[in-house]
Amino acid sequence: MKAVNIITPSIDGQGLMMGKPGYTNDFSDKNSLIIKVLRSPHPYAKIVSINDSEALKLKGVECILSYKDFDRRPFTRAGQGYPEPSPHDKFVFDEYVRYVGDEVLCVAAIDEVTAEKALALIKVEYQILESVLDFESAMNHQSIIHPEPEIHEMFPIGFEPKKNIAASYQMHIGNVEKSLAQCDVVIKESFYTQAQAHAMMEPHAVNSRFDYQNRLVLYSSTQTPFHVRRIISQALNFPLSRIRVIKPRVGGGFGGKQAIHGEIICSAVTIKTGKPAKLVYTRKEVFESSYSRHPMRIDMTLGADLEGHLKAIDCYVLSDTGAYGEHALTVFMVTGSKVLPLYNKVDSVRFHGHVVYTNHTPAGAFRGYGAIQGNFALESAVDMLCEKLKMSPIAFRQINMIKETETSPIFAIMGEGTEGTAMNMETCKLEFCLNRGLELINWQKTYPRIQIDDHTVRSVGMAIAMQGSGIPYIDMGAATIKLNDDGFYNLLVGATEIGQGSDTILTQIAAEELMTTVDKVIVYSSDTDLTPFDVGAYASSTTFVSGNAVLKAAKTMKSKLVEEAANYFNCDIILVEFNGEVFTQIKTKDSITLKALSNRLYYNHDQKQLMVTESYVGHKSPPPFMAGFAEIDLDTETGEVKVNKYVSVVDCGVTINPKLAKGQVEGAIVQGMGMALYEDVKVSSQGKLISNDFMSYRIPSRNETPELITEFAISHEPSGPFGAKSVGEIGIDTPPAAITNAIFNACGVRIKTLPATPEKILMELRRKNHEN
Amino acid sequence: MLVNLFLNGEAKTLQVEPGDFLLDTLQKNNVVSVRRGCESTSCGVCTVLLEGKPVPSCSLLTVRLEGKSITTVEGIQKEAEKLAHYFGLEGADQCGFCNPSMALTVYAMKKELKDPTIETIKSYLVGNLCRCTGYQAQHIAILHYLEDQS
């Protein structure tokens, strides 16, 4: 292969390093009105009155918009395909505010100072309502968070707002109770996972203006430009055909920019005033008023026989979606659908649960999307079961885990909000990943622990994981390839580059199929006026779904080129050979270069523009798999855990760009480590966010990063472009379980509530010593 | 009020308000490569070189910079290009939002420290957060950049 699976620097890294304009805010109009949002100081309240007369008198204040200025049109900001599996429970502004940081109104002014001054002059009177801050008592709480009559689900998702339930679901295969009753060993444990903040470096940003055709043009830091266009149109009742959304370079997303954040407010200001406007979130707003990961309680029951055959899994999930139900159902379902099939030899499985509303900052999509939560519970529980069985956790996994050619009935039953898709694992190199990881971490030598000195213990722990590659029969990606004179191509894709390297790998795929080099394929992505549709960057879909679309388009372009060459040679197409640069008539040995042919098509004979568009919808979602291994040093005096090494052995099919794939895994491992050990969205008892900057919400710094050893299994997925599966999310899933398993192996303390802070470890250690 | 300073070696006279921080001043003067990631001087995305030393521009009052020399990535284009080359080979660049500030800090480190190890690189750059890469690939790329004497 010439362009795929070889080291290829990203096509845009150099320009960005050199400081070239690229991000949303770099493209804002110099005369933009500055928008500031007044946010609720209360977790739950009704707005009684708004007095903005003083603020409106201020010179430079252009407009103030609140719920009074909008029709009541419920929508969801989730940023999913249509109809969404998330309830339509949000208004541009509402009479109710449902969490500290919720939007009350917005001010648009000529500069930031004026906007801030105006905010300070606005008086809002609230009627404070009883807030629901404990998600375990939210269901059927006397205080109803969404009493408004207009809200609705788009299709059945178990939406019962009167009970504070945003979504619910249940499924079973076999009879779990009966299976469990027959098991020799059963464990039943509850696990808690916390809210985690995306903390991408670029805050949410958007700017808007009317162009010279009087169309509304937005630059937005989004993962889903086409969904953004649709949702703005719905929410503001503004014609879809008059909206253009351009996604420039995005400074990190991780799921946090799948949803709509400032886009609707910014559009509304431009529509009301006719003027350009911009809204850039402060870091505090990013923490307080965007999204975080759904916190969950996961009740996991496992049953096995004495030989260590896992027989039954019963999993109940209670998930906290916060004030709005974005991604409520689907994140929760992934907690089952992309976790439980790991152990496919069971007699019975049950998965059920509820997603509840609370007065917390809403939860939404975040890399891992439920799988990281489920993985922590299942892979911790498996080690606990092994402890009870007196069995090696490695041997147990080797017996029970899913293998190549096998399947799980869960795939057919559970999709994302809908039924799933049956599939066999055409590629699953988990066995290799596990065995290779054991070598790389030196498991034999360290397991379960080595005493380093009188207060330091070294240990290892591990977990296996799976994810998906797009949502079959739903996610569509499309690509257009255009031939230029001189024989180079434009590649137009809806796929959304957000830093994960999608522009680069899609270019590589096109170049490979067209037998050319990446510099001959000029990519342009994510502009709703110019590029074909794509659902956007989520659900690990880009490499697999968008990549397949690009491959199809390149194939079609190739056959068009050969047709044109046959025209030129005046022969049948089967007599034409093409090597990426030259067409040869194999009988006569006549030849013409691609350059000459394309110039001919532009200027001389048979003039035409060659341009093809192809779309791809997956008929399956081949899961990437991995085994993750942590080596830690635990200080038994301080409870401090230092991760020395993290080994990842990943099966994501063929890596289109090996270094970028490695970057996806390593970046995700470190985010997962943060979630395992210290990242924690903290809320006060009054519902106010405590962790609202990088001091109070610590993300991993350079000093905490362990040695990362990352390898890829040799694997070729037949349904993927050039054998690839996706790799964007899988890396984040294993650290919580692998690290807490290592903590147990080090000192016998089982952390079931994330993050595994020194305080928790020490407290458990003391309790354990006390009991002995 | 007016402040005279040197921006990338060029003498500039800038119109500023007393409370303006350098980050805002630069953005108002269309230097977009210096970007904001926080309000608490804790992300490093806004780094510039003040008299050759890396500092967060969001914490520098512009009025106090009279006569001082400020370098942004526009002032070290050749070095940034070279560093980008090694980042590219390692796949160490993802969203790139942290990268201009990284280039400036690495450049200052190269001038200041002799043969830094991975550990010294980590502590020198600890103020430059990156949420995408997991850092290791960056460190390998930086070592290769430092080895390149060309």
Ligand code: FES
């Ligand atoms: S903007 Fe974050 S340190 Fe300056």
Ligand code: FES
């Ligand atoms: S590459 Fe995205 S923050 Fe560093």
